[in-house]
Structures are given as structure tokens and as C-alpha cells.
Amino acid sequence: MxxxxxxxALPAGAQPDYPxxxxxxxxxxxxxxxxxxxxxxxxxxxxxxxxxxxxxxxxxxxxxxxxxxxxxxxxxxxxxxxxxxxxxxxxxxxxxxxxxxxxxxxxxxxxxxxxFAMVVVVPANSPYKALGGLIGALRTAPGKLNYAAGSPTYQIYTELLNERFHVRANPIAYKGTAPAMTDVAAGHVDYAIGEISAVLPLIRAGRVRPLAVTAPQRLKDLPQVPTVAESGAPGFDVxxxxxxxxxxxxxxxxxxxxxxxxxxxxxxxxxxxxxxxxxxxxxxxxxxxxxxxxxxxxxxxxxxxxxxxxxxx
Missing domain, CATH: 3.40.190.150 (Bordetella uptake gene, domain 1)
Structure with a gap:
């Protein structure tokens, strides 16, 4: 069938016994x-x-x-x-x-x-209730806040976020998303970007607060969380x-x-x-x-x- x-259908010349x-x-x-x-x-x-x-x-x-x-x-x-x-x-x-x-x-x-879309998160007890609040704090105290980078890729994407809002923060490198998110939940770092499958359990457990998602549209799992684009950076998509x-x-x-x-x-x-x-x-x-x-x-x-x-x- x-x-x-x-x-x-195999293209012409293909090995018919593969694999x-x-x-x-x-x-x-x-x-x-x-x-x-x-x-x-x-x-x-x-x-x-x-x-x-x-x-x-x-x-x-x-x-x-x-x-x-x-x-x-x-x-x-x-x-x-x-x-x-x-x-x-x-x-x-x-x-x-x-x-x-x-x-x-x-x-x-x-x-x-x-x-997999990513989510900007802060500790559950953070004073920042929305991405605008975090950005405001970063502008008020340039280079004073820090973020967790679970890999070089996460550092690059967080730096892109910071660039779009013209703010600076200090990266703290981690060997993996899990330890990075653990320290966010514990309040040892101010914010982070994490891949949705890694942060969703922490969000549902009330250990971290989502501020924005990096996708072009809101996510069905987080329908109340705005996109980064909605929050002031049009076209942001990582x-x-x-x-x-x-x-x-x-x-x-x-x-x-x-x-x-x-x-x-x-x-x-x-x-x-x-x-x-x-x-x-x-x-x-x-x-x-x-x-x-x-x-x-x-x-x-x-x-x-x-x-x-x-x-x-």
C-alpha cells in the first residue's frame, strides 16, 4: 500500500536492501x-x-x-x-x-x-511579575543582575533577548539546563531562559514564574503567558x-x-x-x-x- x-518508493539507483x-x-x-x-x-x-x-x-x-x-x-x-x-x-x-x-x-x-519554544523564568518569589518588570530592573542597574545559562546556546539566546531590550546582565554558566533551573528555583540567580519541557514541571510546581515565551505565538500549555514579541520585542523567535x-x-x-x-x-x-x-x-x-x-x-x-x-x- x-x-x-x-x-x-526508492529513487533510481538506490540500494533496495537498505536498511x-x-x-x-x-x-x-x-x-x-x-x-x-x-x-x-x-x-x-x-x-x-x-x-x-x-x-x-x-x-x-x-x-x-x-x-x-x-x-x-x-x-x-x-x-x-x-x-x-x-x-x-x-x-x-x-x-x-x-x-x-x-x-x-x-x-x-x-x-x-x-x-521547542523557550520560556523566560524567574524564581517564584521574584519581585518581577512580567517581563517588563525584569527589563526595568535591568535598565535601572546595568550589569548588576545575573542569569543562568544552562549551555552556550542558552547564553546566546539570553544575550539576544538582552540586546533586543538594550540591557546588560551577568551570565552564570551551568553544565546543563537542570542545574541552571534548580538555581533559578532556589533564587540563586535572577532569571533564565529554559526550554519548555525543562521548565514546565517547575512552573506547574510553583517553583519558578514564567514571564514570556520565545515563540511567535502563545503556547497552549501557558496560554496566559505573553510572548517576548508581545512584551516589546517584535519578531523575537528562538x-x-x-x-x-x-x-x-x-x-x-x-x-x-x-x-x-x-x-x-x-x-x-x-x-x-x-x-x-x-x-x-x-x-x-x-x-x-x-x-x-x-x-x-x-x-x-x-x-x-x-x-x-x-x-x-
Whole structure:
């Protein structure tokens, strides 16, 4: 039936037996992370669609270098794939002059998976009830308040927020979103931007207060929370995203087979429900559009880093 519809018809010259054995999906974050949960979900879908196991392998550490390099250096046969994110495929391309892998030329984009809006939060007992209050305090005392940065990507996005409102604050770096949000909840830092799936449990538990969301529209999980754009920064739109990549020299026919399978799987109602349950949205586009998107994100990030004078290593 699927073949008749053309959903999985192989392009001319494609290997008809792909995949003929299990496929590895490498994730550069530990089990339990949003990227890991998404990878395990799509692995099950791809196994059902393509008839071979898709096995998730977690290789965390080193700013994502370990997992990304393992895939970039893997045989280009379609049996080792990478579930990358803006941290590994955009931020590392900008903040490191010589990363141990090439985030652009070392990979072939397969398909985006999902994007997750972020939320500006403060401690639950903070005096700031709205983003305008926080911005006012930052303007009154330039450089006196601090924010938690769970990763370099979060620092970049917070600096973009600060730039749009012409304010300054001190970044406090953390090794992950979870410890950053823990310190926000404890009142050790004044504010932070966190990905929706990481902050929503803390919001619901009354441990942090949401001031604004970074998406273009309000979120169904936080309908009373305005967007940053509504709060005085028109057009503000940043999000965390995940997508599937292959080593750069994987045959285009295999990329096409994988891309079609991912697209079909992610458009199914249970897939949409799964991603929205994490606070995100399915975010597709195809290999060529994915590459254009990645390059545009790199340029935007490079501009932010330059204007904010963030250190490049």
C-alpha cells in the first residue's frame, strides 16, 4: 500500500536492501533528555517503517563533541546516524574555532524532527511579575543582575533577548539546563531562559514564574503567558530544535529514503501528540531546506556572538 502511494518508493539507483541490518542513532546527551526522548520515539517509528531495529546510543559529554565526532567519522553507509540539535550543529560551529568535527561539511542533513519554544523564568518569589518588570530592573542597574545559562546556546539566546531590550546582565554558566533551573528555583540567580519541557514541571510546581515565551505565538500549555514579541520585542523567535543527520558522504539515495521515512512517521497523529506533549511542535522540511536552515542559524548565531562579545574558544 505504501509503495503504491509512493511514500517509500526508492529513487533510481538506490540500494533496495537498505536498511539490511540494525541502524544506530547517536545522541550526544544522556538518557532522559528531550533529545534522547525524541530519538527513542523516532527510532521506534523508523524500525516499524523500514523493518530493521534503530538503536539509540547515548554518547554525552564534551559539549556534544564526543557523539557528533563519532558519527562524522563513521562509515558513510547509512548505518550510523546522529540526532543533532542547535547546540551541536550551530552553536559549536560558532563558538569553537577548531571543533573536533565539522558541523556543516561533516554531515548530510536528513530531516528536522521538532522544535521547542523557550520560556523566560524567574524564581517564584521574584519581585518581577512580567517581563517588563525584569527589563526595568535591568535598565535601572546595568550589569548588576545575573542569569543562568544552562549551555552556550542558552547564553546566546539570553544575550539576544538582552540586546533586543538594550540591557546588560551577568551570565552564570551551568553544565546543563537542570542545574541552571534548580538555581533559578532556589533564587540563586535572577532569571533564565529554559526550554519548555525543562521548565514546565517547575512552573506547574510553583517553583519558578514564567514571564514570556520565545515563540511567535502563545503556547497552549501557558496560554496566559505573553510572548517576548508581545512584551516589546517584535519578531523575537528562538527555539531549541532537533534533527537527524548522517555522515557527509552517505549516498543521496539513502538520505532520501531516511528523509521520507522520518517525514511520514512524524506526521502521524501519535507523533504529533508525543511532540506536543513535550511542549514542542513537529518541524519538518526536507534535506535541502534543513541545510539552508542550519546555515542561516549559524549566521544569525555568529552575529549575536559578535555583538555580545561572547568568547570564542
Amino acid at each position: 505504501l509503495a503504491a502511494l509512493g511514500l517509500f 539490511a541490518r540494525p541502524v544506530k542513532l547517536v545522541v550526544s546527551l544522556p538518557p532522559g533528555s528531550g533529545a534522547d526522548s525524541t530519538a527513542r520515539f523516532i527510532a521506534q517509528k523508523l524500525a516499524a517503517k523500514l523493518g530493521q531495529p534503530f538503536v539509540v546510543e547515548n554518547r554525552p559529554g564534551g559539549n556534544g563533541f564526543i557523539g557528533a565526532r563519532a558519527v562524522a567519522d563513521a562509515a558513510p553507509d547509512g548505518y550510523t546516524l546522529f540526532v543533532g540539535s542547535n547546540s551541536t550543529m550551530v552553536t559549536n560551529a560558532v563558538l569553537f574555532t577548531n571543533p573536533p568535527y565539522d558541523p556543516v561539511n561533516g554531515f548530510a542533513p536528513v530531516e528536522r524532527l521538532a522544535r 527555539a531549541a530544535w532537533t534533527g537527524v543527520f548522517a555522515p557527509s558522504k552517505v549516498p543521496g539515495q539513502i538520505v532520501n529514503v531516511l528523509s521520507a521515512a522520518v517525514r511520514e512517521a512524524m506526521q502521524q497523529p501519535d507523533s504529533v501528540k508525543f511532540i506536543t506533549g513535550l511542549g514542542g511542535e513537529v518541524y519538518l522540511g526536507g534535506p535541502q531546506h534543513f541545510r539552508q536552515f542550519q546555515l542561516a542559524e549559524i549566521e544569525r548565531t555568529r552575529d549575536i556572538v559578535k555583538r555580545a562579545a561572547i568568547q570564542i574558544e
